[in-house]
Amino acid sequence: MSTTGVHHGSCHCGFVQYQIRLTFPPIPPFLEAGAKSVKLYKCNCTVCQKMGFFHCRPININDDFILTSPSNIQELGDYRVFAKRTGWYFCKTCGVRTFGMSGTWEQDEIDVGTWSGKQHGDGTVQKVWKSKSNDIDTEKDGKKITKPYHYLSVNAVTLEGGDGGVDLKEWHEKGWLYYVENREKAGNHPQPQPFHCGMY
Numbered sequence: 001m002s003t004t005g006v007h008h009g010s011c012h013c014g015f016v017q018y019q020i021r022l023t024f025p026p027i028p029p030f031l032e033a034g035a036k037s038v039k040l041y042k043c044n045c046t047v048c049q050k051m052g053f054f055h056c057r058p059i060n061i062n063d064d065f066i067l068t069s070p071s072n073i074q075e076l077g078d079y080r081v082f083a084k085r086t087g088w089y090f091c092k093t094c095g096v097r098t099f100g101m102s103g104t105w106e107q108d109e110i111d112v113g114t115w116s117g118k119q120h121g122d123g124t125v126q127k128v129w130k131s132k133s134n135d136i137d138t139e140k141d142g143k144k145i146t147k148p149y150h151y152l153s154v155n156a157v158t159l160e161g162g163d164g165g166v167d168l169k170e171w172h173e174k175g176w177l178y179y180v181e182n183r184e185k186a187g188n189h190p191q192p193q194p195f196h197c198g199m200y
Helices: 048-053 168-173
Strands: 003-010 015-024 039-043 055-057 066-071 077-079 087-091 097-102 104-110 126-132 134-140 143-149 151-155 178-180
Touching: 003 097, 039 048
Parallel strands: 039 178
Antiparallel strands: 003 015, 015 066, 039 055, 055 151, 066 126, 077 087, 087 097, 097 151, 104 126, 134 143
């Protein structure tokens, strides 16, 4: 039986704060490819490896993630590499890398209590940031193709633990975590142990 809940995350000093809606248990991709599921994984590419990034991706990026602080996106550190589509965002004060996002930031005003699943919010409307997809141009068989592209992954180590929070040890013990190969670009399927140069 699956359960859905909203979890809080932040950098170490608390300047960057977000909330993410997650449904557990996830469906491992090596059991059911393409399943609509939370994705919990570690990647062996040089970027993820050097950052120590522990990927936690919600089912619906548009609806399942809100950034509640800072109020201005420019206050976040933003590191981009390779195609420079994805911003690997971090706190400029404490240096903690909280999430990666590829898309467009969009500000919205919502009752965060209602969004987080409480039966009745307190009616307080707050400005938050959400992400939406971008159109990107690619080429296939010599033809230009425009398609939507959207990516968001929070660094699971920045989720709050303890009572009502997440338990990363539990994720490992229950076999929810998997590993992907992006260093060699060999097209290997996800597996339950790290690939070459990957980390547990």
